[in-house]
Amino acid sequence: MAPEKKQFILNAFVMQAPGHLNPGLFKYPNDKGRSYNDVKHWMSLAQKLEKAKFHAMFFADVLGGYDVYNGPANLDATIPAASQFPINDPLYSVPAMAAVTESIGFGVTASTTYESPYAMARKFSTVDHLSNGRVAWNIVTSYLDSAARNFGLDTQIEHDKRYEIAHEYLDVTYKLWEGSWRDDAVTNAPKDSYADSRGVRQINHKGEHFNVPGPHICEPSRQRTPFLFQAGTSSAGRKFAATHAEAIFLNGHTAELVRPSVDSIRAQAKEFGRDPQSIKIVAGLLVVVGETDEKAKEKYELLASYGDREGALALFGGWSGYDLGRYGDDEDFRFLDTAPPAVRSMVNHWASSSPQGTKWNKKTIAEHLIIGGNGAKIIGSAKTCADELERWMEVADVDGFNLSYASIPETFDDIIEFLIPELRRRGLFHEDYAVPGGTLRENYLGAKGRSRLDETHPGAKYFWKAGEDVPAYARVEAKVNGSDGANGHDTNGKSKKRRLE
Numbered sequence: 001m002a003p004e005k006k007q008f009i010l011n012a013f014v015m016q017a018p019g020h021l022n023p024g025l026f027k028y029p030n031d032k033g034r035s036y037n038d039v040k041h042w043m044s045l046a047q048k049l050e051k052a053k054f055h056a057m058f059f060a061d062v063l064g065g066y067d068v069y070n071g072p073a074n075l076d077a078t079i080p081a082a083s084q085f086p087i088n089d090p091l092y093s094v095p096a097m098a099a100v101t102e103s104i105g106f107g108v109t110a111s112t113t114y115e116s117p118y119a120m121a122r123k124f125s126t127v128d129h130l131s132n133g134r135v136a137w138n139i140v141t142s143y144l145d146s147a148a149r150n151f152g153l154d155t156q157i158e159h160d161k162r163y164e165i166a167h168e169y170l171d172v173t174y175k176l177w178e179g180s181w182r183d184d185a186v187t188n189a190p191k192d193s194y195a196d197s198r199g200v201r202q203i204n205h206k207g208e209h210f211n212v213p214g215p216h217i218c219e220p221s222r223q224r225t226p227f228l229f230q231a232g233t234s235s236a237g238r239k240f241a242a243t244h245a246e247a248i249f250l251n252g253h254t255a256e257l258v259r260p261s262v263d264s265i266r267a268q269a270k271e272f273g274r275d276p277q278s279i280k281i282v283a284g285l286l287v288v289v290g291e292t293d294e295k296a297k298e299k300y301e302l303l304a305s306y307g308d309r310e311g312a313l314a315l316f317g318g319w320s321g322y323d324l325g326r327y328g329d330d331e332d333f334r335f336l337d338t339a340p341p342a343v344r345s346m347v348n349h350w351a352s353s354s355p356q357g358t359k360w361n362k363k364t365i366a367e368h369l370i371i372g373g374n375g376a377k378i379i380g381s382a383k384t385c386a387d388e389l390e391r392w393m394e395v396a397d398v399d400g401f402n403l404s405y406a407s408i409p410e411t412f413d414d415i416i417e418f419l420i421p422e423l424r425r426r427g428l429f430h431e432d433y434a435v436p437g438g439t440l441r442e443n444y445l446g447a448k449g450r451s452r453l454d455e456t457h458p459g460a461k462y463f464w465k466a467g468e469d470v471p472a473y474a475r476v477e478a479k480v481n482g483s484d485g486a487n488g489h490d491t492n493g494k495s496k497k498r499r500l501e
């Protein structure tokens with residue numbers, strides 16, 4: 001008997017903006033990008049995706065404008081193209097989408113660089129409660145100088161330093177989510193008490209970047225720690241991912257180019273004592289699917305004709321930090337000594353899988369990025385697209401895909417009509433959620449009862465289980481601090497300090 005095939009994880013990769021990875025496409029008559037301010041637009045998309053059994057909607061987010069191109073601080077190409085500007089905070093719409101669905105998850109991007117861990121923990125606990133355990137946090141450290149300036153800095157904190165801060169940040173949030181309330185503090189409260197006051201404790205975190213006494217202001221939600229996503233590709237980013245992430249989002253032009261990153265993340269996770277296969281890796285892709293290869297190609301050409309090339313160069317400026325506005329229209333970046341090495345290497349990567357003789361100038365770069373950004377594009381019939389996705393799974397060793405859109409919701413409508421039935425015929429996509437009505441973690445991992453972090457995850461050392469009077473990490477801190485540590489109880493379990501002073 002043939003071995004059972006690994007089934008795909010599928011997310012819809014979206015943004016609460018008129019344009020995400022599709023600058024200018026809001027002009028395409030079928031596109032509903034302009035409806036991004038209408039919560040019903042998101043509610044109906046969530047229902048549609050849930051009906052098709054998508055695992056999650058994955059919301060990208062940024063905190064500043066793409067103002068590098070023709071810069072400094074120039075939004076003249078960004079604003080007309082709606083290149084991820086304007087953009088709303090995605091977290092607020094999650095409870096509305098959760099109210100009209102019961103199994104689909106909601107991944108929300110939020111940065112560790114510009115908001116305190118105490119506030120972040122509260123926001124995610126709130127939404128985890130209101131969605132009945134269906135929220136994920138896509139942890140980013142941010143990349144736009146414009147965000148740094150608007151949050152009161154002259155420029156961004158240095159790249160690796162941002163990750164160093166993020167490690168401590170996560171430690172604070174784990175203590176708040178996992179260690180501040182005993183599992184049964186509310187469910188096993190003394191008679192006439194809302195919660196057992198001895199089951200709620202301060203965390204007294206004192207670190208290099210954060211001092212947070214706690215306790216966590218929210219009671220435990222179904223997942224406690226939201227499911228953790230990460231999307232960073234530098235070596236510091238991969239180390240962070242291998243340490244903390246339960247799912248990782250990678251972008252890549254080809255399956256072959258993505259594979260080394262996948263191997264490196266899984267190897268590091270193993271080094272850190274985690275089960276490498278328990279980390280789900282999803283690749284960002286654009287799929288334009290139609291009844292036949294020809295029809296799909298025609299559709300792509302039509303969509304691309306609405307794309308805004310200047311808006312695409314503005315996105316490139318923000319992502320890379322390099323301003324292509326300084327170069328002439330006809331210069332080929334592969335051979336341009338004055339171009340930054342990072343740009344040359346990026347362009348060489350793209351050129352390696354494009355037809356020979358293509359000139360890689362500003363126009364080609366814009367066309368390359370105009371729909372789907374830096375992710376791979378798969379265009380064709382259901383058979384062509386399914387073949388290619390199957391190949392990606394094998395060659396890149398990924399677990400699934402973050403599917404971006406050219407036109408919202410039309411790209412997802414086509415995927416639902418043409419691609420998903422073909423994937424199901426091949427046994428590559430589930431017929432139903434693993435745990436209908438379950439948490440995001442249960443449905444992502446396909447395991448009923450797995451709503452909490454895995455025991456090998458670094459956040460698990462802060463678990464405060466029912467019946468435990470002094471959690472393990474409080475004992476560790478007690479040794480370090482020469483006191484009874486963070487839990488505020490003496491060794492007999494009597495409360496010494498219950499309120500903040």
Ligand SMILES: Cc1cc2nc3c(=O)[nH]c(=O)nc-3n(C[C@H](O)[C@H](O)[C@H](O)COP(=O)(O)O)c2cc1C
Pocket residue numbers: 059060061062063109111139140141142143230231232233234235236237238249250251284
């Ligand atoms: C596929 C992918 C998607 C990302 N999406 C976002 C996003 O929505 N918002 C954001 O601020 N950063 C996003 N990032 C940026 C990273 O999470 C990270 O903060 C940034 O890339 C710098 O880290 P790095 O050099 O390790 O990649 C994304 C990165 C990748 C690779």
